[in-house]
Amino acid sequence: MNNFKQIFLLLVFFCFSQSGFSQVGINTTTPMSTLDINGNLSLKTVVLIGSGSATIIDDGVYISINPQATDQEFKxxxxxxxxxxxxxxxxxxxxxxxxxxxxxxxxxxxxxxxGTIDIYMYEGNLRTITVISDGSNWTYIN
Incomplete structure (x- = not known):
């Protein structure tokens, strides 16, 4: 019985350890990356309207911000x-x-x-930016 437990635990460990190195393919039978998409990708889009206090960015990937006053804050x-x-x-x-x-x-x-604590986005200067978190700070690309 003890050998059966050891073999069972070894099989369970093997199955779960293999899933940690899996690759997922969408519309491909031979994924070359952890996630390999052969086709189009859609992202969630959100429109945020500025308000009197800081408007929190907490949803979506492509975000259209619409300040209602000059220098309205989006966080x-x-x-x-x-x-x-x-x-x-x-x-x-x-x-x-x-x-x-x-x-x-x-x-x-x-x-x-x-780095800086804020950036200003307006016509001709940083109208559209991509921000990426490195776990400590945000890097932005325009």
Whole structure:
């Protein structure tokens, strides 16, 4: 009976350890990455309207922000709490500047070691940016 338990536990361990190295393919029979998609990808889109207090960004991937006044604040979640999180953010207002801040971590432009606590998004300057959490801070690409 003791050998049966050991063999059973060994099989269970083998099955679960193999699933840790699995690859998933969508529309492909030979995935080459952890997730391999052969086709189109759709992302959740959200429109956020600015308000008197900071508008929290907590849903969606492609986010259209619409400030109702100049320098209205839109706040990213903490980069520390959401490592690997990616947002694509676009200021869709043609007249008002949006102020982008973070609940945790600084904002760093790509290829820079100098961060800031906020960035301003307006026509001609950072109209659309992609932000990526590294687990400590946000890196932004325009």
């Amino acid at each position: 990213l979640p903490s980069a520390i709490l959401f490592p690997g999180r990616v947002y694509i953010i676009r200021n869709i207002n043609n007249t008002n500047t949006a102020k982008l801040t973070s609940a945790g971590g600084m904002l760093f432009p790509k290829n820079s070691t100098v």
